[in-house]
Amino acid sequence: MPMTLGPKTLLIAxxxxxxxxxxxxxxxxxxxxxxETVGLIINRDSRINCTQIMKxxxxxxxxxxxxxxxxxxxxxxxxWMIHGEGWPFDHKTIFHGLSxxxxxxALSVLCHARExxxxxxxxxxxxxxxxxxxxxxxxxxxxxxxDADFIFETDRSDMWSEALARLGVDSxxxxxxxxxxx
Numbered sequence: 001m002p003m004t005l006g007p008k009t010l011l012i013a014x015x016x017x018x019x020x021x022x023x024x025x026x027x028x029x030x031x032x033x034x035x036e037t038v039g040l041i042i043n044r045d046s047r048i049n050c051t052q053i054m055k056x057x058x059x060x061x062x063x064x065x066x067x068x069x070x071x072x073x074x075x076x077x078x079x080w081m082i083h084g085e086g087w088p089f090d091h092k093t094i095f096h097g098l099s100x101x102x103x104x105x106a107l108s109v110l111c112h113a114r115e116x117x118x119x120x121x122x123x124x125x126x127x128x129x130x131x132x133x134x135x136x137x138x139x140x141x142x143x144x145x146x147d148a149d150f151i152f153e154t155d156r157s158d159m160w161s162e163a164l165a166r167l168g169v170d171s172x173x174x175x176x177x178x179x180x181x182x
Contacts, residue, residue: 072125
């Protein structure tokens, strides 16, 4: 299922990908160039409570999720925020309706505004030059185009099956077939 890798790309872990950090993962690509690829796993909860973390920043948490999300295994102490566009702080637009920020200022503004289109992640997923392309060729990942509504409105527990459905793949049949073969 070839497509150009870029900011509107979702990576969907194939059933054959048995790395526990990426099993049934859905990854939003933030950056892709010849040197590296950076993304966030968008369907993994952590056990870290947002309210407790925000107290460390003297902020109140009004966001839509109780816990931080795990963006990936790289730099697990880094903080990433995916949110809507149009904010007056340093951010990078990923595509229409979706931006990423990493600053404490952004976190403060988003919390004070009680922004509901906000996901906060710790860590990220990263690949070196050519690594992700090889993994896609090997069948570890499938790709599909994404929009902001999918990221903010799809229940995280359903994201893998919903992303597969965008490819015309029934996750129940896929998993059943995988169990029958193995």
